Amino acid sequence: MARAATTSDVFNAIAEQQRREILVLLRAGERPVTELAQELRMTQPGASKHLRVLREVGLVRDRKAGKQRLYGLNARELRPVHEWTGGFERFWNESLDRLDRYVQDLKQARQEK
Amino acid sequence: MARAATTSDVFNAIAEQQRREILVLLRAGERPVTELAQELRMTQPGASKHLRVLREVGLVRDRKAGKQRLYGLNARELRPVHEWTGGFERFWNESLDRLDRYVQDLKQARQEK
């Protein structure tokens, strides 16, 4: 088995930098493929493929608008990622965290002597 | 160029299901490789490799403890992901979102006739 498909998961879909940038651009509103490609300095086929992945995991919607096809954000699918990472929030918020790390560093230092 | 390295990015590192599960297990406290492997039903070398990736992106720390090597969470690196997805929060919170989608569905329906 190789790496999981980019379309298997929202996590996999947003693992790609360019796709993340597309999503950010779409926050400003719907856009056709060509504009996105131009703004991100990628080829049109490249942008189309990224959008296909985003669409297959449900992060993006498309809608015909005359000759064009407008892509729009459907960020609800990003929520699971937000919540999953949120499950670790206490590990970077609590001051216990720092203390814990400090203690562990001490332990390690002592053992590495 | 192929896909970005799993170690290039926290986004890429957590794109893998098993690595996410490792992180969740580590919330309960430090653990040696063997326990993690057993609990997740994967081989020891497999677990070791995943932990290597997690360590290289800074999501995990290790510390020698006698014959064993204990792995612990370092979830701070998860924060950027949480914040990035948080940048889309309004798109799943605002009621405008539903209204907007409704309008767009209408438009599309009209055009597809």
Next chain:
DNA sequence: TTGACATATGCCGATATCGACATATGATTG
């Protein structure tokens, strides 16, 4: 030192990626 246990690394095969290019499909207008 030797043996036993814990962990890491190396190699393999199968697979999917991403980027580039050419080209096919679709839609609109004259």
Next chain:
DNA sequence: CAATCATATGTCGATATCGGCATATGTCAA
């Protein structure tokens, strides 16, 4: 219909993945 613009798909090459297996490295204890 033909021409044109917008977008999607197919193929290729280079690369890295993940899983499994064998094996190397590391650490302790007798």
